[in-house]
Amino acid sequence: MSPASAETAVTPPPGLTPTEWRAAMGAFPSGVTVVTVWNGDAALGATVSSFCSVALEPPLLLVCLDRNNVVRDPIVEGGVFGVNILAEGDQSLARQFGSQPDTGRFANHPFYAQEGEAPQLIEASVFIHCKVETTHPAGDHLIVVGRGVRIVHAKACTPLLYHKGSFPLLRSAL
Ligand SMILES: Cc1cc2nc3c(=O)[nH]c(=O)nc-3n(C[C@H](O)[C@H](O)[C@H](O)COP(=O)(O)O)c2cc1C
Numbered sequence: 488m489s490p491a492s493a494e495t496a497v498t499p500p501p502g503l504t505p506t507e508w509r510a511a512m513g514a515f516p517s518g519v520t521v522v523t524v525w526n527g528d529a530a531l532g533a534t535v536s537s538f539c540s541v542a543l544e545p546p547l548l549l550v551c552l553d554r555n556n557v558v559r560d561p562i563v564e565g566g567v568f569g570v571n572i573l574a575e576g577d578q579s580l581a582r583q584f585g586s587q588p589d590t591g592r593f594a595n596h597p598f599y600a601q602e603g604e605a606p607q608l609i610e611a612s613v614f615i616h617c618k619v620e621t622t623h624p625a626g627d628h629l630i631v632v633g634r635g636v637r638i639v640h641a642k643a644c645t646p647l648l649y650h651k652g653s654f655p656l657l658r659s660a661l
Pocket residue numbers: 519532533534535536537538551552553554555556557558581582584585586587588589649
């Protein structure tokens with residue numbers, strides 16, 4: 488087989504355009520988080536569904552952040568961030584932190600500001616404060632591996648789900 492030319496290398500194979508990729512990935516349901524960080528005195532947050540546990544010992548998790556994501560540079564520069572796991576009923580919060588503008592996202596969504604920690608959304612079911620362990624460039628995203636430092640189990644509840652671009656209720660998804 489001959490090697491791909493520069494021309495063929497930039498042409499996505501059938502079924503692999505960004506739109507088709509997003510649709511395929513959307514078939515895999517996930518939970519929803521808001522990743523938070525301080526940028527000086529300003530609290531920043533962005534909705535992130537590409538989150539998962541990585542290891543138990545040490546306690547590691549990962550999030551994948553788009554190159555334009557407003558939280559990405561402050562996390563890399565500051566070395567700490569928070570993961571707020573959302574609960575069923577937090578759909579409007581997820582939308583507010585997942586769309587422009589990136590200012591005013593915390594309006595109507597208060598948070599705790601513990602010394603030295605990322606903002607903890609009061610509505611989150613679980614909050615995990617993390618230190619950046621490693622980062623790994625991956626296409627237009629950056630994989631950020633964080634080490635859990637402190638966990639707050641704020642409330643017991645059913646999780647917010649994300650599937651095919653919408654937030655189905657857990658009962659109807661089962
Ligand atoms: C349900 C949902 C899940 C998202 N998951 C991610 C994600 O995993 N990684 C990411 O970088 N952006 C994700 N986003 C998009 C960011 O939240 C969004 O790009 C950002 O908040 C928009 O503002 P910005 O471009 O200023 O950061 C998601 C958005 C929504 C609504």
